Amino acid sequence: MNENIAPIINLGDINKCPKQKKQYSFLLDQTDIPLDLPGVKLDGPVTADLTVQNSDGIFELFGQLSAKLKLNCGRCLVEIIKDVDYHMSEKFIVGKNQKHDDEDIIVLEKEQLNLLDYIAEGIEFAIDSKVVCKEDCLGLCPGCGCDLNKGSCTCDLENIDPRMAVLKNLLKK
Numbered sequence: 001m002n003e004n005i006a007p008i009i010n011l012g013d014i015n016k017c018p019k020q021k022k023q024y025s026f027l028l029d030q031t032d033i034p035l036d037l038p039g040v041k042l043d044g045p046v047t048a049d050l051t052v053q054n055s056d057g058i059f060e061l062f063g064q065l066s067a068k069l070k071l072n073c074g075r076c077l078v079e080i081i082k083d084v085d086y087h088m089s090e091k092f093i094v095g096k097n098q099k100h101d102d103e104d105i106i107v108l109e110k111e112q113l114n115l116l117d118y119i120a121e122g123i124e125f126a127i128d129s130k131v132v133c134k135e136d137c138l139g140l141c142p143g144c145g146c147d148l149n150k151g152s153c154t155c156d157l158e159n160i161d162p163r164m165a166v167l168k169n170l171l172k173k
């Protein structure tokens with residue numbers, strides 16, 4: 001394993017390796033990763049332990065991503081730090097004229113693979129939409145928007161649309 005600074009893999013190198021396979025370990029600064037998720041930020045560096053293997057001209061990239069994310073609980077909106085792990089798996093070929101019938105294969109123009117975009121994508125996939133601060137989070141009161149983890153209120157919950165809670169809490173800010 002070698003520590004790399006820029007997450008660029010030169011696919012030409014792989015063919016010179018035993019079994020045409022190479023392992024990489026990256027520690028990536030969070031500011032380098034173009035994460036495109038509203039309300040979600042990286043909290044610290046991202047680690048990526050990846051293997052690239054050449055299988056008959058198709059470069060398979062697979063391995064583990066680990067990151068810490070700062071985001072809001074899907075129920076009570078409190079800010080939380082969440083560890084996420086994602087197993088990534090992508091396939092690449094080099095050159096537009098290569099023949100393949102797998103639609104998932106990404107075609108690269110050069111033998112260079114910059115991992116930044118794929119890593120950002122992997123992290124985006126890793127977050128499921130309902131991240132909560134704790135499994136039994138009570139969320140917000142659908143009536144007044146108060147945090148029910150911190151105490152109860154006097155609302156009559158039977159006649160209230162739960163979707164209003166999040167809205168009311170947002171309006172308070």
Ligand SMILES: [Zn+2]
Binds near residue numbers: 074077134139
């Ligand atoms: Zn919560």
Ligand SMILES: [Zn+2]
Binds near residue numbers: 142144145153154155
């Ligand atoms: Zn209430």
